[in-house]
Amino acid sequence: MDKKSAIFEAALRLFVEHGFHGTATSLIAKEAGVANGTLFNYFPTKDELVLGLYAAIKQELTEYVRIHTGNAEDIRDFMRSQFLTSLFWALDNPLKFHFIQQFHTSPYSSMPNASVDAEQTAYHTKIIRAGIKQKMLRNLPVDFIISLVNSHTFGVFQYLQSKKLSKAEQHKLIETSYELLKKMLE
Amino acid sequence: MDKKSAIFEAALRLFVEHGFHGTATSLIAKEAGVANGTLFNYFPTKDELVLGLYAAIKQELTEYVRIHTGNAEDIRDFMRSQFLTSLFWALDNPLKFHFIQQFHTSPYSSMPNASVDAEQTAYHTKIIRAGIKQKMLRNLPVDFIISLVNSHTFGVFQYLQSKKLSKAEQHKLIETSYELLKKMLE
DNA sequence: AAAAATTGATTGACTAATCAGTCATTTTGA
DNA sequence: TCAAAATGACTGATTAGTCAATCAATTTTT
Structure with missing residues (x-):
């Protein structure tokens, strides 16, 4: 290895x-x-190990979502796929997803690693702007929507982690949680 | 002092x-x-300091919400007040609110401190059950709703922290975020 | 009322253990 | 053969936690 x-x-x-x-x-x-x-x-240094690990995990998640998101033309399908795929990955990689959260609430997140997430945020911003333009999303500040989606994802993940559910039940709940998110933001 | x-x-x-x-x-x-x-x-020990600090802050928040929540008879008003008050407290005590998040994603949260949050969860469970019974809330697992409300609160807080908004703008956004939450869960 | 004694809180120098990071040496593989 | 990779003993700095000494306030004794 x-x-x-x-x-x-x-x-x-x-x-x-x-x-x-x-x-x-x-x-x-x-x-x-x-x-x-x-x-x-x-x-x-130890700091570089922490920052490097974060960057690697974040890239792995991004890559996974990119690959498994059907190249849907419809923006609605696309957003749905992004959300579901992220959660599926989180369920398959609970440690990594937990690490991301741990990192975000830690002092490391305000270290001069910067711009690791920048291009991803730019990408999300583009999608959300398109969603707003097509009246799929309520006209709210883009950053606000991103915050809400991220925290929603985290909330669903935390719940799923705390319960022992079958794969089928998990997927059912993830579907439901997307319906809720859609309802909230449309 | x-x-x-x-x-x-x-x-x-x-x-x-x-x-x-x-x-x-x-x-x-x-x-x-x-x-x-x-x-x-x-x-x-240092651990007891960390756990003691968490317990103190959590109790302060609970107390604040208890006092400032109008003893509304209507469950809807009550839930609304709980949500808004929690966020107002978070805005006035950003360090403390951040600490709570930091604690939750840290290894400390799974230490044998236990049951610090137990009675609070029991209290929230009661309210949510009542909300579901009165058709104000969708019939979802209670723990799931709690997770979603908590993470939603956190998401709004994070966004507010990252932006420099006036008090008025902040309150406006908090109102909006409650509308979103309500819409999602009804 | 003054002096002495008792108390519990407070102190900071101290220690054994642990830490991140170094470096002279050995191993590997091309 | 030799450069790069890997090693692990080592170090100076830092850590959580200890403890004998000090202090201030109160109580007891004279």
């Missing part, structure tokens, strides 16, 4: 379990089956 | 700025204007 991936994997698990500062780099190296110094060959 | 309060105040500020493990107890003591050892007279 690729050592960098092994480090990412161990770091993800330990960060979620013990927090960023609560996890020693030496422990990450050990769990990754790698020597202490090797970790610092790949990531000169 | 009460030393325990001084410690809480410094800890809140530093935890939000540097994270839980990223903040040294010695720094908290220093910023609180208190000797190192004094901190440990009040809180035998």
